[in-house]
Amino acid sequence: xxxxxxxxxxxxxxxxxxxxxxxxxxxxxxxxxxxxxxxxxxxxxxxxxxxxxxxxxxxxxxxxxxxxxxxxxxxxxxxxxxxxxxxxxxxxxxxxxxxxxxxxxxxxxxxxxxxxxxxxxxxxxxxxxxxxxxxxxxxxxxxxxxxxxxxxxxxxxxxxxxxxxxxxxxxxxxxxxxxxxxxxxxxxxxxxxxxxxxxxxxxxxxxxxxxxxxxxxxxxxxxxxxxxxxxxxxxxxxxxxxxxxxxxxxxxxxxxxxxxxxxxxxxxxxxxxxxxxxxxxxxxxxxxxxxxxxxxxxxxxxxxxxxxxxxxxxxxxxxxxxxxxxxxxxxxxxxxxxxx
Amino acid sequence: xxxxxxxxxxxxxxxxxxxxxxxxxxxxxxxxxxxxxxxxxxxxxxxxxxxxxxxxxxxxxxxxxxxxxxxxxxxxxxxxxxxxxxxxxxxxxxxxxxxxxxxxxxxxxxxxxxxxxxxxxxxxxxxxxxxxxxxxxxxxxxxxxxxxxxxxxxxxxxxxxxxxxxxxxxxxxxxxxxxxxxxxxxxxxxxxxxxxxxxxxxxxxxxxxxxxxxxxxxxxxxxxxxxxxxxxxxxxxxxxxxxxxxxxxxxxxxxxxxxxxxxxxxxxxxxxxxxxxxxxxxxxxxxxxxxxxxxxxxxxxxxxxxxxxxxxxxxxxxxxxxxxxxxxxxxxxxxxxxxxxxxxxxxxxxxxxxxxxxxxxxxxxxxxxxxxxxxxxxxxxxxxxxxxxxxxxxxxxxxxxxxxxxxxxxxxxxxxxxxxxxxxxxxxxxxxxxxxxxxxxxxxxxxxxxxxxxxxxxxxxxxxxxxxxxxxxxxxxxxxxxxxxxxxxxxxxxxxxxxxxxxxxxxxxxxxxxxxxxxxxxxxxxxxxxxxxxxxxx
Numbered sequence: 109x110x111x112x113x114x115x116x117x118x119x120x121x122x123x124x125x126x127x128x129x130x131x132x133x134x135x136x137x138x139x140x141x142x143x144x145x146x147x148x149x150x151x152x153x154x155x156x157x158x159x160x161x162x163x164x165x166x167x168x169x170x171x172x173x174x175x176x177x178x179x180x181x182x183x184x185x186x187x188x189x190x191x192x193x194x195x196x197x198x199x200x201x202x203x204x205x206x207x208x209x210x211x212x213x214x215x216x217x218x219x220x221x222x223x224x225x226x227x228x229x230x231x232x233x234x235x236x237x238x239x240x241x242x243x244x245x246x247x248x249x250x251x252x253x254x255x256x257x258x259x260x261x262x263x264x265x266x267x268x269x270x271x272x273x274x275x276x277x278x279x280x281x282x283x284x285x286x287x288x289x290x291x292x293x294x295x296x297x298x299x300x301x302x303x304x305x306x307x308x309x310x311x312x313x314x315x316x317x318x319x320x321x322x323x324x325x326x327x328x329x330x331x332x333x334x335x336x337x338x339x340x341x342x343x344x345x346x347x348x349x350x351x352x353x354x355x356x357x358x359x360x361x362x363x364x365x366x367x368x369x370x371x372x373x374x375x376x377x378x379x380x381x382x383x384x385x386x387x388x389x390x391x392x393x394x395x396x397x398x399x400x401x402x403x404x405x406x407x408x409x410x411x412x413x414x415x416x417x418x419x420x421x422x423x424x425x426x427x428x429x430x431x432x433x434x435x436x437x438x439x440x441x442x443x444x445x446x447x448x
Numbered sequence: 449x450x451x452x453x454x455x456x457x458x459x460x461x462x463x464x465x466x467x468x469x470x471x472x473x474x475x476x477x478x479x480x481x482x483x484x485x486x487x488x489x490x491x492x493x494x495x496x497x498x499x500x501x502x503x504x505x506x507x508x509x510x511x512x513x514x515x516x517x518x519x520x521x522x523x524x525x526x527x528x529x530x531x532x533x534x535x536x537x538x539x540x541x542x543x544x545x546x547x548x549x550x551x552x553x554x555x556x557x558x559x560x561x562x563x564x565x566x567x568x569x570x571x572x573x574x575x576x577x578x579x580x581x582x583x584x585x586x587x588x589x590x591x592x593x594x595x596x597x598x599x600x601x602x603x604x605x606x607x608x609x610x611x612x613x614x615x616x617x618x619x620x621x622x623x624x625x626x627x628x629x630x631x632x633x634x635x636x637x638x639x640x641x642x643x644x645x646x647x648x649x650x651x652x653x654x655x656x657x658x659x660x661x662x663x664x665x666x667x668x669x670x671x672x673x674x675x676x677x678x679x680x681x682x683x684x685x686x687x688x689x690x691x692x693x694x695x696x697x698x699x700x701x702x703x704x705x706x707x708x709x710x711x712x713x714x715x716x717x718x719x720x721x722x723x724x725x726x727x728x729x730x731x732x733x734x735x736x737x738x739x740x741x742x743x744x745x746x747x748x749x750x751x752x753x754x755x756x757x758x759x760x761x762x763x764x765x766x767x768x769x770x771x772x773x774x775x776x777x778x779x780x781x782x783x784x785x786x787x788x789x790x791x792x793x794x795x796x797x798x799x800x801x802x803x804x805x806x807x808x809x810x811x812x813x814x815x816x817x818x819x820x821x822x823x824x825x826x827x828x829x830x831x832x833x834x835x836x837x838x839x840x841x842x843x844x845x846x847x848x849x850x851x852x853x854x855x856x857x858x859x860x861x862x863x864x865x866x867x868x869x870x871x872x873x874x875x876x877x878x879x880x881x882x883x884x885x886x887x888x889x890x891x892x893x894x895x896x897x898x899x900x901x902x903x904x905x906x907x908x909x910x911x912x913x914x915x916x917x918x919x920x921x922x923x924x925x926x927x928x929x930x931x932x933x934x935x936x937x938x939x940x941x942x943x944x945x946x947x948x949x950x951x952x953x954x955x956x957x958x959x960x961x962x963x964x965x966x967x968x969x970x971x972x973x974x975x976x977x978x979x980x981x982x983x984x985x986x
Contacts, residue, residue, distance in 0.1 A: 160884055184460030186890035198881035202903040202982060211899060212889035262889055 111136040111266065111298045112157060117166035119152055126152050128322040129166070134315075139292065139299040141309045141330065144319030145345065150302040151195075153319075154268045157300065158192055159185030170266070191259035192268040195275075197251055199243040205230070205254055206239040209261045229261045232294050233287070249280050253287075260295055269301045273308065285311050306346055310334070318342045340446050343383040348412070350384045350422035351446075361445060364419035366397055368443055376447075383444040386412055389424035395439040401430045461892040464804070471801030472817075474794075479824040479832065479861030482839035486831070487701075489838060490694045510699050513662050513675040516597055517703070521658040523602045527748075528609020529650055533638065534745055536614040538734050541742045547610070549749045554607040555965050557922040557939055559666030560958045562600045563946060565591065567759030567955065574759045596671045601661050603752045609653030616649035617642060622730045634732040652711065659707040662700065663828025665925040666943060676700040680830045681929060690838060697831040704826045712819060757962070763955035773956035777941050781964070784938040787852060788920035791859035795916045796909060798860065799867035800897070806868060807875045821865035832862055833929025850932045858930045859920045866919065867912050874908030875901075906979035914972030918965055938964075 112134035119127040127149045134140045142150045155161045156168060159181065167177040170190075175183040200208055209226045217225070230236045233253040243251055252272060259267055269288075273281045289312060292299070301312060309316055310330045317327035318341070326333055326342045337343035340351050354363035357377050361368045368382055391413075399417040404426070411426045415436055424438060531550060535543040553561055568574045569591040576584020590596070620642060628637045665677040676699055684693035734741050764770070774781075802821070806814050824832075836858055840849045848854055882904070886896040902909065924939040931940060938961055945954045 158884070158888060160887075184462065185884075185887050186461060190888060192885065192888055194879075194881040194885065196879050196881055198879055198885045200882065200885075200900055200904070202906075212886070212891070214890065216890075258885065258889075 109136050110134060111171060112300070113167075113169045114153065114156070115167045115169075117153075117156065117163045117168060119149075119156065119161060119163050121152075126322055127156075127163075130319075130322070130324055132317055132324055132327065134298060134300055136298050137296060138314035139301055139312050141313035141316040142300060142302045142319060143304060143306075143309045143316055143345070145304055148319040149322045150304075150319050151270050154192065154270050154300065154302055157188075157266070158190050158268055159183065159188055189265035190268060191262055191264035191266070193255045193259050193270065193272045195271045197255040197272075199251060199254060199258075201243050204240050204242050205235060205246075205257070208254065208258055212258055212262055225261050225263070229257045232260075232291065233257050248276060249284060252276065252280075252284055256288075256291070260291070260297075263295070265298060267297050267299045269299060271302055271304070274303075274305075281308075288312060309346070318345060320345075336444055337383060337446055340381055340383075340448070343381075343444065343446055348386055348423055350420070352382045352384065352420055352422070354380055354382050356380045356445065361443075365417060365422070365440075368440060379448060381446045381448065383446060384422050384440055386423040386425045388441040388443060389415070389422060390439045390441065391424050391426050391436060392439050393437050395437040397440065398435060398437045401432050401434050401436055403432055404430050461890060462887050462896075464893045467894060467897075468801050468805045471798045472805065474798045474860065475802060475821070475824070475864055478857045479864070480820055482835040482861070483824065483827060483832065485839050486694060486697070486835035489691075490698050490701075493691055493695050506696075506699065509674055509676050509679055510703075512594075512668075512673065513677075513700070513703065516594060516601070516668065516673065516675060517658045517662040519594070519598045520601045520605065520661045521654040523598065524605045524609050524657045525650055525654040527602065527606045528653055529613055529646070531606065531745065532610040532613025532617065532646075533642075534741060535610070536617040536729070537638065537642070537732050538741070539731055539738065540734065540745060541738070542746070546745055546749055547614075549753050550610060551607045552753055552966075553604045555918050555922070555969060556604075556962060557666065557924055558601060558604045558664060559670055559924055559939075559943060559946070560922075560961060561604050561756065562596070562667045562670045563942075563954060563958050564756030564760045565596065565600055565603075567763045567951075568756050569596070574755065574762065592671050593673050597668050597673045600667050600671070601664065603756075605657045605660060608656055609650060612649040612653040613646055616646040618729050620645050620729070625730050629730075638732065655707050655711050659704055659826045662703045662707075663826070663831070663925070665828070665830050665928070670943075670946065676703075677828045677830045677925065680828070680834060681925075684830075684834055684837075684929065690834065693834045694838065697828075697834060700828055700831055704823075704828065708819070708822055708826055711822070760955050760959055760962075763951050764959055765952045765956060769952060770956050770960075773953050774960060776953075777938060777957055777960070780936050780938045780941040781960070783852070783935060784921055785964075787855055787859070787937065788917045791856050791863070791920045792913050792916040794856065794860050795864050795867045796871075796913050798864050799871045799912065800901075800905075800909070802864065803868045803871035803875050804897075804901075807872050808880065821868055824861060825863070825865035829862065829923065829925025830929050833858060833926050836861070836930055852932070852935050854930050854932060855927060855935060855937075858926045859923065862923075862926055863916050863919050867916050870912045870915065871905065871908060874905050878904055903982070906982060907976050910975040910979045911972065914968060914975070917972075918968055921965065921968070922961075 110133040112132075114130050114132040117127055117130040117132075118125070130149070130153065132153070142153060144150050152161065156163055156176070157170070159175065162176050162179055162181055165178050168175055170183070170188055173183065175181070175188060200211075203211060206226065209229065210222060213222045213225065227236070230239065233256055235250060235253050235257060238246065238250060241250075243254065246254060255272065273284055276284065285308060288299075291297070301308070303309060313330045315327070316330040316333055318325045318333060320341050326338045330346075333342060334346050337346065343349050344351065352363040352365055354361040354368070355378070359369060361380060361382050363382055397417075399415040399420075399422075402414040402416045402421070404411045404413045406429070407425075409427075411429050413424045413426050413430050413436075415422055415424055415438065430436065531546075534540045535547045540546070566573065569587040570576070571581075571584050571588045573584060573587070575587045591599075625637055625641055628641045632640075662675070663677055664675075665681055668675045669678045669681070676696065679696045680693050680700065683689050683696050802817070806817055806821075809817075836854065837849070840854060840857070848857070878901070882900060883896055886900050887893075891899070922939060923937075924943055927937050927940055928943065931937065938957070942954060942957045942961060945957065
C-alpha cells in the first residue's frame with residue numbers, strides 16, 4: 109500500500125519552476141530513495157511532504173488523507189506523523205542529548221513513557237552513555253545518531269532524510285548506512301531518503317525514483333532502474349556507462365561498434381541508444397569486437413579501462429592494468445536499450 | 449475532491465502571526481505613525497505657506513549641515529579605513545588595545561566628547577596650560593565652530609568605518625588572497641583584491657556617519673555652529689512653535705532620505721564571498737614600516753582619546769567634589785539607568801520578533817520593512833521627538849505625553865531598528881532547519897522561540913541589550929526634545945549644567961557618565977562571554 113502520494117504536483121520558488129508535475133507513490137514500510145542531481149527538486153519534495161512548503165498545483169496525500177493541494181494546507185506539519193533528518197542536522201547546540209529528546213517529546217507524553225522511549229531510542233542508536241553530552245561534545249557519527257534519535261523518539265510513521273550522510277567521510281558513511289538499514293527492524297517506518305549518491309541508492313533503497321529537472325524520470329527497484337533504465341539520463345546518472353546511438357530492428361541494434369542483440373520487444377523499431385556498462389564488457393581474446401586501450405584508471409582492486417574505436421568509446425573492468433595504445437578484443441553482454 | 453478525504457482544516461500550533469503582528473504594531477505606533485503624521489502636517493503647512501520656508505537662513509543652515517556632514521564623513525572614511533586595515537590585516541603592535549581605545553568614543557555621547565575637547569582646546573585648557581594664554585585663545589577660537597564640530601564628530605564616528613572595514617576584511621576567504629600572494633606583494637593585494645570587497649563597507653560607514661552627523665544636535669549647539677537639528681529644537685523648545693519646528697525639519701528629512709536612498713540603491717549588493725572555509729585571516733607584515741605605523745597609530749589614539757579624557761579629569765575636583773556632584777545628580781542617574789534598562793528590554797523583545805519577520809519572510813516585504821526601520825533610526829532625534837509630541841500631545845493621551853512613558857516610546861522608536869539589524873544578522877547564522885525540526889515535533893512557535901532561538905542567540909541578544917542600553921543612556925537629542933517636566937536623564941542634566949554651572953561639576957558628571965558606560969560595557973562583555981559559552985558547540 110502507498111503511504112504517500114504526490115499527484116501532478118507543481119512547485120515554484122520565486123517564479124522559477126522547481127517541480128513540474130511530479131507523480132510519486134511511496135510504499136509503506138519500505139525505504140524509498142529519491143535520487144537526482146543538485147537542483148532537481150529532491151529536497152523540495154521532502155519539504156512539501158513535511159508541510160514546510162505548499163504545492164502550487166496538484167495533490168499530496170498521506171495515508172488516506174489529502175494534506176495539501178494547490179496552495180491550500182489541510183494538515184499542519186506537526187500533525188502529519190512525519191519526522192525529518194536534515195542535511196545540516198539542525199541540532200540544538202545548547203541542549204544535551206537527553207534535553208533534546210525530552211524537548212521534542214514534550215509534556216504531552218507521560219514522564220514514564222518519555223523515559224522509556226528515550227532509553228529505547230538511545231540504546232538502539234548506541235548513544236546510551238551520552239545522555240548529558242551536548243552536540244559540541246559528540247563525534248561526527250554521534251551527532252548524526254542524535255539527529256536520528258531526535259526524529260525517531262517521536263515514533264513517526266514517516267521518516268524523511270535529506271542527504272544525511274553527505275558531509276561524512278566514506279568509512280563513517282558506510283557504517284551509518286548499515287545502522288539505518290538495521291533501524292528498520294526495530295522501528296516500523298516508511299523512509300523517504302534523498303541522495304545523489306549511487307552507493308546509498310543501491311545500499312539502502314527497496315524502491316527508488318530518479319528525479320531530473322523537476323520530473324520523475326523513472327521509479328522502481330534500484331536494480332531495475334540500473335539494469336533497465338528508460339532514459340539516457342537514468343542510465344548515466346546511476347553509474348558509468350557508454351551510450352551508443354543506433355538503429356533498432358528485429359531485436360538487433362546497429363551501432364558504430366557493430367550489431368548488438370538484446371532488445372526484448374522485437375516489434376520495436378527506430379533510433380535508440382544502447383547502454384553498455386563496464387561490467388557488461390568482457391575482455392576476451394576471442395571476443396567479437398576489437399578496439400584500442402585509451403587509458404586505464406585504478407579503482408583499487410580493478411582497472412576501469414577506456415576502449416575506443418571509430419565513433420565509439422566504452423569502459424571495461426579489468427583485473428590487470430592494460431597498456432594504453434594496445435589492441436584489445438572483448439564481448440558485450442545483453443545491453444539495455446533506451447529510446448530517445 | 450472528496451471532502452471526507454481531507455483532514456481537519458489547517459489548525460496549527462505553529463502560530464507566529466500574533467506575536468510578529470504585535471511587535472510590528474509596537475514599531476508602527478511608537479515611530480512610524482508619528483513620523484508619517486509629521487510628514488502629513490509638514491506637507492499641509494507647506495501647502496498653506498507656499499515656499500515660504502525657503503529663506504536665506506534656511507539656505508545657510510542647509511549649507512552648514514551639509515558641509516559638516518560631508519567633512520566628517522570623508523575624514524571618518526579615510527581614518528576608519530586606515531585603522532581598520534592596520535588593525536585587521538597587519539602585525540601592528542598592540543592592535544587589539546588600539547581598537548578598544550579608538551572604539552571608546554563611539555559609546556560616549558558626542559557632547560561629552562565636545563566637553564572633553566574643550567578641556568584641551570578651551571581658553572584655559574591643556575593647550576593654554578602648556579603653550580601659554582595666546583595659544584589657548586587661538587585654539588579656542590578655532591575650536592568653536594565648524595573645525596571643532598568636525599574634530600569632535602570625527603573622533604566619535606571613526607570607529608563605525610573602522611569596524612565595518614574590519615568585518616569586511618575578516619569575511620574574505622584567505623585562499624583568495626593566497627592565490628594572489630603567489631604573484632604579488634601585499635600592498636597590491638590589499639589594493640586590488642581586498643579593497644573591492646571592503647569598498648561597500650567604507651561607503652556604508654560614510655553614509656551612516658553622514659546621516660548621524662546631519663541629525664546631531666548637541667555638539668554643533670555646544671560649539672555654536674548653527675545647523676538644522678539645532679533650529680528644529682530651538683523653534684520647539686525656545687519659541688514653543690511646534691509648527692515652525694515641523695517645517696524646519698523638512699530639509700533635514702530630505703537630507704536623511706537622500707542618504708538612505710544612496711544606501712538602498714548603491715550599497716545593496718556588496719561583493720559576495722563565495723563561501724569561506726578557513727576561519728583564520730592572513731596577516732600582511734608591515735616589515736620596516738611597523739615601528740612608524742605603530743608610532744602614528746598610537747599617537748593618534750593618545751591625542752584623540754586619552755588626552756581629552758585626561759583634560760576632563762584635570763578639570764574635575766577631588767573626591768568630596770565628586771560626592772557632591774553625585775548627590776546632586778543621583779535622581780538623574782537613577783532615571784537614566786532604569787529608563788535605559790526598561791527601553792532596552794522592550795526593544796530587545798520587539799527586535800527579536802521583527803528581525804524574525806524581516807529575515808524569514810519574502811524579499812519584497814523584507815525590503816519595505818527594512819527601509820521603514822532604517823528611516824526610523826536615520827531620522828534625527830530632534831525631528832523624531834517633534835513628531836512624537838505632535839502625535840501624542842492631544843486630549844486623552846496627556847497621561848502618556850506628560851509621563852516617562854513618552855521617553856520610553858521615543859527610545860523604543862529610535863533604537864529598535866538598530867537592534868533589529870543586529871539580531872537579524874545573528875539570526876541569519878541560524879539555519880531555518882533548526883526551527884523546522886522543532887515544528888515537526890509539534891512544538892508551539894513561541895516555545896520554539898523561547899527554548900531554541902533565544903538560547904541559540906543568547907550572546908547576540910546580550911550584546912544587543914547592552915548596546916541598546918548604552919544608546920539610550922547616552923541619548924541627548926531625543927530625550928531633550930520629549931522629556932516631560934520632572935523627568936531628567938543624566939545627559940540632559942550634564943548638558944544643562946554645561947551652560948549654567950562650573951566646569952568642574954560638569955567634568956565630574958561627564959566622568960561619572962563615562963564610568964557608567966564603561967561599567968555597562970564591561971558587564972556586557974562578561975555577559976556575552978557567559979552566553980557564548982552556554983550556547984556554543986563546545
